[in-house]
Amino acid sequence: MDEARIFKSVYTSSKWSELNVPRLNQTFGQSTVYAIVIHNITMPIAMALHKNMVRTKAYLGAMELDFSYGPHLVYFRSYIGTQYRIMGRECRIFYTMSDEENSCFETELDEVRQYGFNDVGWEDRGAHGTVFDDYDTPEHFSQLAVFKRTIAQLVPDGDDGASDFAFILEDLSPRLFWTLAAAFERLPNGDNEEAIAQAALSGRRFLEQLADALFPASTELHRGRPVGQPQYKNRLWAFIALHAPTDLAKRLGKEVDRLDNEFNGGLHGSRQGPRLVEAFAALTVLTGTILQLNPDAARNPYHAHSRRMLEVFKDIATDVVERHDKALT
Numbered sequence: 001m002d003e004a005r006i007f008k009s010v011y012t013s014s015k016w017s018e019l020n021v022p023r024l025n026q027t028f029g030q031s032t033v034y035a036i037v038i039h040n041i042t043m044p045i046a047m048a049l050h051k052n053m054v055r056t057k058a059y060l061g062a063m064e065l066d067f068s069y070g071p072h073l074v075y076f077r078s079y080i081g082t083q084y085r086i087m088g089r090e091c092r093i094f095y096t097m098s099d100e101e102n103s104c105f106e107t108e109l110d111e112v113r114q115y116g117f118n119d120v121g122w123e124d125r126g127a128h129g130t131v132f133d134d135y136d137t138p139e140h141f142s143q144l145a146v147f148k149r150t151i152a153q154l155v156p157d158g159d160d161g162a163s164d165f166a167f168i169l170e171d172l173s174p175r176l177f178w179t180l181a182a183a184f185e186r187l188p189n190g191d192n193e194e195a196i197a198q199a200a201l202s203g204r205r206f207l208e209q210l211a212d213a214l215f216p217a218s219t220e221l222h223r224g225r226p227v228g229q230p231q232y233k234n235r236l237w238a239f240i241a242l243h244a245p246t247d248l249a250k251r252l253g254k255e256v257d258r259l260d261n262e263f264n265g266g267l268h269g270s271r272q273g274p275r276l277v278e279a280f281a282a283l284t285v286l287t288g289t290i291l292q293l294n295p296d297a298a299r300n301p302y303h304a305h306s307r308r309m310l311e312v313f314k315d316i317a318t319d320v321v322e323r324h325d326k327a328l329t
Helices: 003-013 021-025 043-053 070-078 106-113 139-150 157-174 172-187 193-214 232-245 246-267 272-292 303-328
Strands: 084-085 090-095 119-124 219-221 226-227
Touching: 003 021, 003 070, 003 172, 070 139, 084 119, 084 226, 084 303, 090 106, 106 119, 106 303, 139 157, 139 172, 157 172, 172 193, 172 272, 193 246, 193 272, 219 232, 232 246, 232 272
Parallel strands: 090 119
Antiparallel strands: 084 090, 219 226
């Protein structure tokens, strides 16, 4: 692909752009262009950064990325990758697939501290962005964009609240995102009983999968309560109780029970469409609140990719056995 086509495909297909096109053109064949990709940034912060950088001689501008668009996904996500998580004065440096021994060096933490971060450390990104990641596709990000536009109407802070929610949900498990997205697609406009039942079923499945990701089933009792696979409400209560003060834990746990009752009511035809829409709005707020209780504990970088990992490992094991059998014969 020639330089002009690269420019057209990569730099001019953004939703919002403040690129210095003449200066960018001058780099072709002459200079290396470095890009910094910042995920989940609000528009006011992006504009403030741009205004502070625009007088810098080496600065070429900023633009909004769309990972449902192939060139953006390839050049700005697949090639660059994700290196850090920054929250206020806290910074985490990512490593992949438990390879802490070969990827993490104290000198990197020292370098980050020099930029003013007082809480630095490492974070395992698990299977995100690896060959096991089936969600790093344009189709996934197209669906994500639709999902964010939908929930922006249901959550506080509109677009920013929707982006925050989608970001932390994908951090925990992209599989959860697909379940909730499917539920929103099935939300009825009226009182169609079949549509209500399908949406309600998706809502209950979301609660079950949320419990699987946050507090996996166990044959042991937790504080005197069973937390096996069927007891998903108990497992959500257990996670909440571990990470929230008593009064807040009780309120959130009761909300879990209430929403589960709403979805079960929808399954049995005793809920109207508007009431179910309200339940999904409440479910979105509740999920965001639970995940923010302890973001570190809520992250599960292997959960969504476990099936794909098992499939690959089984294929490898089968191949090894077949090669061994052929060698013996």
